[in-house]
Amino acid sequence: MTPETPAEGALVAGIDSSTQTCKIVVVDAASGQVVREARAPHPDTTEVDPTHWWQAYTAAGAGVLDGVHAIAVAGQQHGMVAVDDSGDTVRPALLWNDTRSAGAAADLIAELGGPDEWARAVGSVPVASLTVSKLRWLAEHEPRNAARVATVLLPHDWLTWQLTGMGAEPTTDQGDASGTGYFSPAQRRYRDDIVGLAFGRNIALPRVAEPAELVGHLPSGTAVAAGTGDNMAAALGLGAEIGDVVVSVGTSGTVFAVHDHALADETGTVAGFADATGRFLPLVCTLNAARVLTATATMLDTDLAGLDRLALAAPSGSGGLVLLPYLDGERTPNLPEAAGSLHGLRRDAMTQENVARAAVEGMLCGLADGLDALREQGVTVRRVLLIGGGARSAAVRAAAPTVLGVPVTVPTPGEYVAVGAARQAAWALAGTEQPPEWPVTATTTIEGGDEAAGRAVRGQYASVRSRVYGS
Ligand SMILES: Nc1ncnc2c1ncn2[C@@H]1O[C@H](COP(=O)(O)OP(=O)(O)O)[C@@H](O)[C@H]1O
Numbered sequence: 001m002t003p004e005t006p007a008e009g010a011l012v013a014g015i016d017s018s019t020q021t022c023k024i025v026v027v028d029a030a031s032g033q034v035v036r037e038a039r040a041p042h043p044d045t046t047e048v049d050p051t052h053w054w055q056a057y058t059a060a061g062a063g064v065l066d067g068v069h070a071i072a073v074a075g076q077q078h079g080m081v082a083v084d085d086s087g088d089t090v091r092p093a094l095l096w097n098d099t100r101s102a103g104a105a106a107d108l109i110a111e112l113g114g115p116d117e118w119a120r121a122v123g124s125v126p127v128a129s130l131t132v133s134k135l136r137w138l139a140e141h142e143p144r145n146a147a148r149v150a151t152v153l154l155p156h157d158w159l160t161w162q163l164t165g166m167g168a169e170p171t172t173d174q175g176d177a178s179g180t181g182y183f184s185p186a187q188r189r190y191r192d193d194i195v196g197l198a199f200g201r202n203i204a205l206p207r208v209a210e211p212a213e214l215v216g217h218l219p220s221g222t223a224v225a226a227g228t229g230d231n232m233a234a235a236l237g238l239g240a241e242i243g244d245v246v247v248s249v250g251t252s253g254t255v256f257a258v259h260d261h262a263l264a265d266e267t268g269t270v271a272g273f274a275d276a277t278g279r280f281l282p283l284v285c286t287l288n289a290a291r292v293l294t295a296t297a298t299m300l301d302t303d304l305a306g307l308d309r310l311a312l313a314a315p316s317g318s319g320g321l322v323l324l325p326y327l328d329g330e331r332t333p334n335l336p337e338a339a340g341s342l343h344g345l346r347r348d349a350m351t352q353e354n355v356a357r358a359a360v361e362g363m364l365c366g367l368a369d370g371l372d373a374l375r376e377q378g379v380t381v382r383r384v385l386l387i388g389g390g391a392r393s394a395a396v397r398a399a400a401p402t403v404l405g406v407p408v409t410v411p412t413p414g415e416y417v418a419v420g421a422a423r424q425a426a427w428a429l430a431g432t433e434q435p436p437e438w439p440v441t442a443t444t445t446i447e448g449g450d451e452a453a454g455r456a457v458r459g460q461y462a463s464v465r466s467r468v469y470g471s
């Protein structure tokens with residue numbers, strides 16, 4: 001893409017309404033410099049009344065959004081916000097990490113004719129996370145709520161609708177829509193037949209806005225851009241190009257890349273999403289990432305800095321200890337009912353240091369499998385960028401090149417999802433063909449991964465996983 005530059009002096013804001021937190025950045029649209037930041041927490045549950053997201057946004061935004069010319073929301077993907085014909089939610093939103101719809105996903109796979117039919121139709125094979133599975137769950141388990149549903153929105157769609165005023169038409173974008181399971185990224189259209197299959201009837205769906213469209217205004221006059229899913233926004237915030245693979249260690253672990261054509265992985269490992277610019281964003285997502293580290297730190301009665309110290313003091317391979325970190329069930333591999341388990345305990349290896357390192361290595365092994373899966377789908381891997389809260393961990397940064405088997409580039413820690421949303425807002429405000437040119441983020445590249453040690457860590461992880469789960 002050839003980037004363009006917006007007018008001097010305009011301020012734009014990006015919102016990252018993620019699983020755990022609402023983060024806001026205000027950015028100078030011309031230079032791309034972040035001038036203000038704020039955040040507020042979300043509830044720690046897998047079903048959430050969306051008004052909590054609005055309250056977190058208003059709490060974080062108070063005073064911070066003054067003078068902003070345009071705003072966009074990037075949200076956690078897939079969440080089902082079911083709304084009645086008065087605009088009220090019929091029940092709390094079911095989030096991407098809520099696994100109760102795993103059975104519905106399995107049923108839908110069989111009913112459409114198998115995983116390959118799904119991959120061809122919508123680029124993804126249903127798992128509990130996808131909106132389409134949640135729709136089926138709602139129809140089956142809460143028929144009275146289901147009967148009241150007029151439309152289903154994603155978290156970023158719902159927040160954007162609140163911003164533009166609920167009299168406005170609800171909108172989404174192709175990036176976030178591609179995570180529903182009823183939108184074809186290849187054909188860029190909804191599959192109403194799949195909504196009918198999942199829900200038993202059709203429902204109104206938000207209009208899919210163009211990548212740089214302004215979809216409305218705040219009462220203050222601030223323009224509102226289309227917004228997108230959080231991973232799509234991170235790609236935009238990083239200025240990711242073909243060959244860049246992003247590994248994000250947030251609440252979820254994601255491995256994704258900008259790609260020039262739609263992918264359809266019938267194994268279901270890679271989800272063939274669209275990006276926020278008109279290209280594609282094949283992505284692998286694990287359900288357990290940064291919170292594996294926080295949970296392990298709590299278990300070891302230390303904090304994240306203490307966990308780092310312990311993990312860095314242990315040898316690669318954690319003395320043979322392997323943590324399968326499926327603490328909240330898992331999405332990749334698709335083991336929604338799984339729990340975490342620690343293997344290889346021997347008296348001499350049973351140290352806090354090895355347990356801490358096994359948490360880091362187990363979490364990274366899932367992401368390394370994701371990187372392999374992207375390669376198998378033909379994604380070019382020239383550079384691996386490590387972002388997300390977990391990238392602030394010294395132990396994660398140190399182990400990543402060995403476990404992932406490639407040098408790892410770490411951008412200056414920052415809120416790249418929110419910055420990506422702000423960049424989309426600047427793009428829509430400028431009305432240009434391409435997003436504004438913002439400076440390439442400063443990065444540090446960590447070389448020196450140990451190939452043999454990496455093979456050993458991944459080998460012991462794969463062997464334990466296959467002994468426990470058979471694959
Ligand atoms: N230094 C650190 N070491 C390990 N984990 C960290 C560190 N700093 C933040 N985190 C974790 O990162 C997570 C938040 O990451 P983030 O990418 O913002 O996630 P999300 O977008 O899902 O909110 C939290 O679980 C937090 O505990």
Ligand SMILES: O=C(CO)[C@@H](O)[C@H](O)COP(=O)(O)O
Pocket residue numbers: 018019020075076077078096129179229230231250251252253254283285
């Ligand atoms: O489900 C996915 C991607 O398919 C997750 O990546 C969610 O989008 C949640 O993101 P975070 O809160 O971890 O940023």
